[in-house]
Amino acid sequence: MVENEATAALVAAARRGDGGALDRLYRRFAPVVHGILLGYAAHADAEDLAQRVFETAFRRLADLREDAAFPGWIASMARRAGLDARRRFAPATGVEIEAVAVHASHEDRVDAERALRAIRGLPEAYREPLLLRLVEGLSGPEIAELTGLTPGSVRVNLHRGMALLRQALAEPDGRRAHEPP
Structure with a gap:
């Protein structure tokens, strides 16, 4: 509060x-x-x-x-x-x-682009907390405070979002199996 x-x-x-x-x-x-x-x-x-x-x-x-x-x-x-x-x-x-960082290798840039494409394919409820955590470096409590979400919902959305992201990145092109190309 x-x-x-x-x-x-x-x-x-x-x-x-x-x-x-x-x-x-x-x-x-x-x-x-x-x-x-x-x-x-x-x-x-x-x-x-x-x-x-x-x-x-x-x-x-x-x-x-x-x-x-x-x-x-x-x-x-x-x-x-x-x-x-x-x-x-x-x-x-x-x-x-x-x-992507100038000093990043070509492979790192490709991986970063693939990960961002996969994150963008997630539902908004998971996409936003993941971007705030992984890209902006905010902690779960900071995300809750700055977005008005409850800490519990941020934890759940980060957990579920990471699971979906892992699944998406397991696909050859970074898309989930049911996502259109």
């Missing part, structure tokens, strides 16, 4: 025009927004979309009814932005270039 109160206090301060509070909200929730967007868009696009989500959120902060609802509100905005981007900017070739 203390973290929810801290978030609510930051939102209240941001509504009063405190630029430092806006900065702290951005720093605190940027990994969540970016992680959610990675489920829908290429890395570079996710970074651009994250900036737009925060610009929109901060501009519409007065529309938020409850200060403590900010985590779920910003996550919903990120999901909508991701879905909109997916509809508008589907890659014409079916190939995306992802930002």
Whole structure:
């Protein structure tokens, strides 16, 4: 509860025009927004979309009814932005270039792209916590705090998501057996 109160206090301060509070909200929730967007868009696009989500959120902060609802509100905005981007900017070739470490070998890049493709094929309930854990490096309790989910649901979704990811990666092309090509 203390973290929810801290978030609510930051939102209240941001509504009063405190630029430092806006900065702290951005720093605190940027990994969540970016992680959610990675489920829908290429890395570079996710970074651009994250900036737009925060610009929109901060501009519409007065529309938020409850200060403590900010985590779920910003996550919903990120999901909508991701879905909109997916509809508008589907890659014409079916190939995306992802930002993988420059020093990574070709095999590492191929593995990373395959894993990300497999994660993107998972249901949203599993995809988001996995991206936040594996890509953004957030712990289970951090994911719960920053998304508004309960710690128990995050644990379950991470566990089930990892099981589905293992299954997907066991397939030759990284897709689950029932997923269309």
